[in-house]
Amino acid sequence: MARIKTDTAAEPEDAPLVWSARWSLTTRILAVNILAVALLAGGFFYLDTYRTRLVDTRIAVMVDKLAMFDVALEAARPDQRQRLIGEFTRVTESRLRFYDTSGRKIDDSFAHAPPTYTLRDPDLQPWKRDVARAMDRGIDWIVGAPDYPEFEEPANDRAAAWPEVMDALRSGEEATRFRYAPERTPLLSATRVVDLERPEVMLMTLNARDITRTVRAERFRLAVVLAMVLCASVLLSLFLARTIVRPLRRLARAAVRVRLGRAREVVVPRLPSRRDEIGTLARALSDMTQALRERIDAGEHFAADVTHELKNPIASLRSAIEGLERVKSEEQRAQLLGIASEDVRRLDRLVTDISDASRIDAQLSRTHFEPIDIGLMIESMLASRAARAEQGAAGPRIAFARPRRGTATVMGDGHRLERAIDNIIDNAISFSPPGGLVCIAATRLGDEVHVRVDDDGPGIPAAQREAIFRRFHSERPDGEAFGRHSGLGLAIARAIVEGHGGTIAARDRDDHQPGASLLITLPAREGGEA
Template sequence: MVEATPPDQEDAPLVWSARWSLTTRILAVNILAVALLAGGFFYLDTYRTRLVDTRIEVMEDQLAMLDSALEAARPDQRERLIGEFTRATESRLRFYDASGRKIDDSFAHAPPTYTLRDPDLQPWKRDVARAMDRGIDWVVGAPNYPEFEEPAVDRAAAWPEVVEAMKSGGEAARFRFAPERTPLLSATRVVDLEAPEVMLMTLNARDITRTVRAERFRLAVVLAMVLVVSVLLSLFLARTIVRPLRKLARAAVRVRLGRAREVVVPRLPSRRDEIGTLARAVSDMTQALRERIDAGEHFAADVTHELKNPIASVRSAIEGLGRVKTDEQRAQLLAIADEDVRRLDRLVTDISDASRIDAQLSRTLFEPIDIGLMIESMLASRAARANAGTPHPRIAFARPRKGTATVMGDGHRLERAIDNVIDNALSFSPAGGLVCIAATRLGDEVHIRVDDDGPGIPEAQREAIFRRFHSARPDEEAFGRHSGLGLAIARTIVEGHGGTIAAGDREDGKPGASLLITLPAADEGRAGG
């Protein structure tokens, strides 16, 4: 019983990519790697968030230091300290009292340290940059920060962070986008000078935008280069993989259609990879298929030729039955027709066997066969069927020791092959002659030799005798007794068992022919099991 084996993982069916061409799959895999690299834009959004958080923390620390400096300074030094602070930090300071009224503004005592630019007055390149910023923010899912507008009435209520600081008595901060889409950061601190006040520090952090845009540009350049290289590599792989496969597919289609008698399947000898192996395998398979088709055509032609003679003879005998006058002539014609029908029967039987052997051997489960016992049994059956009154050649068998000449095979087919070889030897041996049979094991092979006392086989004919319908019979043999397929069937069976059969001269130097069958010997473990 043959055990079922699990399917090879390489043969697992494709599911989601079954309808994709190889070129599409190669491009998809390489572009997927580029897409993973594009994930760096997500990192840059996190990077910008960290920069903003760090800048707000610095602003809060700066407000704490300013609070300490204002507490220690005299009232007449307050304006100078605020001016120096805003110039150093490039920020704007506003102060609101407990009622929410603005009581001081650094821009009222000194030139502005930053200016909110009008996007409509900037060049188109800035519009493109802002559009790209919005697109990338949308792709990475960045928070939708509010747009900053300078309040028409500058009171504490216009600043949510100031209101929050007044309520909590602590610190608060906000991130907004300036009109030109640069970060406008704000931080607050409650101070208690002569009366409780809230400091509001605002800062237009254009450097953060410049830094993030520079990093995005570098990443975009790298991404574009990687994308170009990936596409070129994909096209290169498609050229080196897909194109030869297409050539093989087109050649296979031409072979299937049969429109060209000699279809050249590219062997790709310069390739040493799997595709080269596939190309050479397909080429060899096509050549073997062509040879098999040619052999089939020749076989069909030979069958037609061999069947015509007995059919014509039967037809002539049947036509002659109506013209003969005597019973003796009628009996003679019936005997001829009977002999031709028997000949046809032998031909059809041998032709049927010859055409089915290959397919049957491919499906047969081989088992250990003791060649010595098998030949001994064959000869015993042949002796029982022999006609004692008819002279015929004698048979001598040098039987090997039991179990030494064992092969793996189909016993019925091997018996048929050896029987055909013995029949051939008997047909060429004269009455009273001797056919010698020997079976021995030499190393990893079992040799079966059949020698006859016939005229021998000319060296030029030693390969031709194994062809189908080859006919070179003794002169005294009745016509049509053999179909000419015996040795061809024997060769097919022997080669189906991984062996060889060849014709030559006898080793003892006597006249006659010697046919040698060589079969692989069975392993001792398998033969004994």
């Protein structure tokens, strides 16, 4: 399996959740979608400004109409005054009152013509109107609309009952007011000072129910849109919660069961139909759980194998020590001491190899890889062997086809790679007959570096070519003393090679001669010479 090195320093840290840390994912999805609806609800604020613009426009029109009517009154004969007032109020659907400088009402359009509007009593209206007014008050409160005064028809209709009339009398300028009629429709008023035979103040009032109808209609349309968007948002949130939160919850439950030590019983859903990030996460968790199962099984098997392998030398050592107490012959005592010494060396070798085999993965995950020239490394190893004369005069010869300097370069841990290749060479030497030849070759092929070790031994049957890399494999050459090898050499070599992203395999020799060939394949260093 290829080794993956993760640089945690390069991973950006997730920003911590502050105000939403305790919210579930479903709640967050709903909150985000409803927030978007709330932003749309800001249209109610716009409707308030829309109503204000309508009122301001209507008041401006009233002021302009009063100015034009003032001109018309100045041009009209006195006997045309009443008819002109009636025609003006009928067309504008308004009411005109006239007050003199003393504040007394001197004329009223409703006194000599049918009323152009009627203030309705809310108590006599159906309940739907009460609901509409309650909604108007609620929305005005939400948007912070100004609290306009309620209108009441004055019992003593004099100028003092109308603040806008008094303002006009004092300043001589137009004055306007906005009030709510009893049924909560706008009642607008505007004044103008006219100077006919004597100064007078015209007061024009208008019950603009159409403004309320227009605003309510727009609010109703906006409410319908909001309701539809809210329903769609909630349904979308539930859909997202179903497609996102539910599978995440299933994965979390499976992960908890794995954490509780039930990895063999847990089936993590792989969600094969999903091609999004959740599907990727599900398959990654499933693969991780499978790898965890394999590691647990491998650990148990390794512990069982270690126990089995340690029992033999311990039993032999115990038997030799017990025999020392019974035998009297110095020759037998020396023989038993030799057996005990050999068993101690065997135990030491086993413990050392077991320790190395169990720590390789952890050590490689923390090792910083460096460029390693495989040719130079093997050449140095063989020079050390020659200096120690390990193979002896009658041992197999070693031939090395050295590659050109810098061509067979890999990224790795030189000490570990040297241990892997050394174990393979040891294995080849142990199976080669005296006077045989162990051939070593290192070369680069494309993006890979191949290291091949051939021996003149009996070869490896096809059925055993995978088994030889298992821990404590016991297939040894004929005539070798028992216990000289721990059975971990090739297993350690495979772990090291796979930790470097490479592979190792046994095969027949390329020249079809008797013997075995072990081939190591490693990724070549990027940018190196091909």
